[in-house]
Amino acid sequence: xxxxxxxxxxxxxxxxxxxxxxRLAERIGIGACAAVFRAEDLRLSRPVAxxxxxxxxxxxxxxxxxxxxxxxxxxxxxxxxxxxxxxxxAPRPFMVMExxxxxxxxxxxxxxxxxMPLAKVARLGWVLAxxxxxxxxxxxxxxxxxxxxxxxxxxxxxxxCDFGVSRLHDSAEATIPGxxxxxxxxxxxxxxxxxxxxxxxxxxxLGLVLLxxxxxxxxxxxxxxxxxxxxxxxxxxxxxWLGSEWSQxxxxxxxxxxxDRPTAxxxxxxxxxxxxxxxxxxx
Numbered sequence: 001x002x003x004x005x006x007x008x009x010x011x012x013x014x015x016x017x018x019x020x021x022x023r024l025a026e027r028i029g030i031g032a033c034a035a036v037f038r039a040e041d042l043r044l045s046r047p048v049a050x051x052x053x054x055x056x057x058x059x060x061x062x063x064x065x066x067x068x069x070x071x072x073x074x075x076x077x078x079x080x081x082x083x084x085x086x087x088x089x090a091p092r093p094f095m096v097m098e099x100x101x102x103x104x105x106x107x108x109x110x111x112x113x114x115x116m117p118l119a120k121v122a123r124l125g126w127v128l129a130x131x132x133x134x135x136x137x138x139x140x141x142x143x144x145x146x147x148x149x150x151x152x153x154x155x156x157x158x159x160x161c162d163f164g165v166s167r168l169h170d171s172a173e174a175t176i177p178g179x180x181x182x183x184x185x186x187x188x189x190x191x192x193x194x195x196x197x198x199x200x201x202x203x204x205x206l207g208l209v210l211l212x213x214x215x216x217x218x219x220x221x222x223x224x225x226x227x228x229x230x231x232x233x234x235x236x237x238x239x240x241w242l243g244s245e246w247s248q249x250x251x252x253x254x255x256x257x258x259x260d261r262p263t264a265x266x267x268x269x270x271x272x273x274x275x276x277x278x279x280x281x282x283x
Contacts (some may be wrong), residue, residue: 014027014037017042019082020042021041021042022042022048023048025038026038028049033053034053036169037051038099044163048096048097048098048099049076050097051094051095051096053093062207069138070138070140072131073100074127074130074160076098076159076160077096079098080096086236098115102154103152104149104151105158106130109205109213113212115213116216121210121214122278123271123272124158125210125274126268126274127157128145128160128267129156129206129208129211129264130272131158131266134266138266142205145205145206146205147209148162156239183210184220184227185219185220187205187228188200188204188231188258189204189232189256190258192228192231192232203263203264204254204258205265207236207250210250211250212234212248214242220236231256232256236256237238237251238250245274249270249271
């Protein structure tokens with residue numbers, strides 16, 4: 001069954017040229033209020049990703065404001081934006097981003113059903129924690145850190161993407177009481193309760209992502225309702241075989257008390273130390 005965004009994008013088709021510059025290729029993603037296309041920048045002869053928003057009211061201005069503040073090697077970069085009106089049933093805001101060739105962390109996890117190598121996860125986490133340092137330093141909360149939003153480039157390095165549900169810390173509309181925003185399997189407890197969220201919510205989600213990388217399974221599987229309720233009742237199960245260092249870090253990151261979680265900077269430092277120890281152990 002076609003969703004509302006699918007119907008809304010029926011006149012945004014491959015081979016169309018946006019503003020005489022961006023030629024759309026295949027659609028590579030679709031969400032509740034936007035669709036993403038692989039495209040070619042005809043002026044600079046380079047691949048890009050074009051995000052076309054719904055014709056109706058959306059949060060696109062908020063997303064653009066967020067992304068314009070964020071510059072980091074491990075964050076997907078915004079290149080251009082505007083409103084596309086030519087030959088469409090209704091004007092649509094759009095955003096042009098760097099195109100990350102490769103796949104995403106979901107595919108990488110699927111290839112390691114019993115878990116990825118510890119050293120590889122330590123490096124992955126170290127990179128993502130650095131990205132979140134920049135996000136949080138700019139007073140932004142991502143609110144949807146999950147494997148599908150972590151792109152893996154051809155060199156194996158991750159880039160955090162999709163700030164569609166992010167909010168600025170200082171925004172008056174940062175959280176609507178009682179409304180849950182994010183993906184159920186990776187929500188923090190405060191998100192599951194529809195409470196105001198802060199940077200610590202991203203740390204919780206990253207902790208669950210790293211645990212899934214280490215074990216090959218989601219910490220809170222099941223339906224959206226089951227997954228949301230489970231994290232309110234228990235902590236994620238951390239296997240003993242991961243060792244004390246991993247156990248202590250993931251336990252801290254997924255503390256149900258938001259104020260007790262480490263910051264992104266503290267996670268970066270801890271994951272860097274884990275890399276060094278595991279490299280020394282391997283040698």
